[in-house]
Amino acid sequence: MKRALAKWLYQQEDVTPYTRLAAVYDRVMNHVDYDKWADFIVFLFQKFGSDVCRVVDGGCGTGSLLHALVCKKMRVAGFDRSVEMVQLAKQKTQCPIWVDDLRTFCCKVKWDAFLCLYDTIQYLTTEEIQTLLHHIGEVLTPGGLFIFDVVTESHVLRYWANYTEKVEWNSLEMLRRSWYVKNRRSQHTEFEIIDKDHNKVYRERHIQYIYPLETFIKMSGESGLRFVGQFEDFTLNPGNEKSDRIHFVFRRAAI
Numbered sequence: 162m163k164r165a166l167a168k169w170l171y172q173q174e175d176v177t178p179y180t181r182l183a184a185v186y187d188r189v190m191n192h193v194d195y196d197k198w199a200d201f202i203v204f205l206f207q208k209f210g211s212d213v214c215r216v217v218d219g220g221c222g223t224g225s226l227l228h229a230l231v232c233k234k235m236r237v238a239g240f241d242r243s244v245e246m247v248q249l250a251k252q253k254t255q256c257p258i259w260v261d262d263l264r265t266f267c268c269k270v271k272w273d274a275f276l277c278l279y280d281t282i283q284y285l286t287t288e289e290i291q292t293l294l295h296h297i298g299e300v301l302t303p304g305g306l307f308i309f310d311v312v313t314e315s316h317v318l319r320y321w322a323n324y325t326e327k328v329e330w331n332s333l334e335m336l337r338r339s340w341y342v343k344n345r346r347s348q349h350t351e352f353e354i355i356d357k358d359h360n361k362v363y364r365e366r367h368i369q370y371i372y373p374l375e376t377f378i379k380m381s382g383e384s385g386l387r388f389v390g391q392f393e394d395f396t397l398n399p400g401n402e403k404s405d406r407i408h409f410v411f412r413r414a415a416i
């Protein structure tokens with residue numbers, strides 16, 4: 162259906178990120194090999210952790226990585242801010258999954274590893290990341306790992322600075338438009354999810370921040386976490402500003 166016509170015929174609604182995207186998220190992400198990703202994460206546990214048993218995935222989305230880690234016999238749990246993403250994650254795997262926010266989460270248990278993957282940390286401001294690092298320092302066991310990934314500015318400029326995509330699945334249609342505001346280092350993505358069965362267009366506006374890589378090391382200063390490495394893609398090669406995706410590994414000092 163022509164976009165202009167859909168806008169005219171259908172009722173429009175602005176919604177919070179991931180409320181409507183949740184329904185198509187796994188289809189949008191079907192290029193991602195979560196099994197391979199889980200292999201890499203387990204490899205990082207073995208390389209830099211000590212006997213990692215209890216793992217939590219903050220911003221777990223629809224639980225694909227949790228499911229892959231469960232298949233590798235890891236004891237995992239996850240949380241996400243989006244109720245809709247959590248509902249889908251619970252259908253995928255039996256591990257504990259709940260709704261919570263990385264900025265304010267409350268956790269009584271200690272974890273051997275805390276994950277935050279697929280650009281999730283880039284939804285947070287510097288102040289929020291600083292608070293998160295501090296909090297993770299408190300919820301990790303001594304020697305525990307914090308692993309997260311980010312995309313670099315060169316990646317964003319290569320692929321997402323001016324990107325549009327349209328995908329159709331039966332009665333659902335998704336339009337994605339991405340742009341980058343260089344002086345704010347902010348990546349903007351607008352999703353329109355068109356539900357033809359219910360004559361509705363839902364619009365989500367996502368903003369992510371593309372921090373210089375050194376920011377994360379500087380921010381970890383007071384957190385009790387020590388920088389272990391920044392690795393390019395799914396390797397142990399040192400990542401830099403020209404890389405696409407970087408995995409950061411931080412470790413809480415062992416007592």
Ligand SMILES: C[S@@+](CC[C@H](N)C(=O)[O-])C[C@H]1O[C@@H](n2cnc3c(N)ncnc32)[C@H](O)[C@@H]1O
Pocket residue numbers: 178179190219220221222223225226240241242243246261262263264277278279280281284
């Ligand atoms: C790009 S998705 C990644 C999901 C999952 N980690 C994956 O690899 O598929 C980003 C996820 O982060 C979640 N998220 C964003 N901000 C959050 C916050 N402050 N607290 C918890 N989850 C958050 C979103 O709801 C979404 O599920």
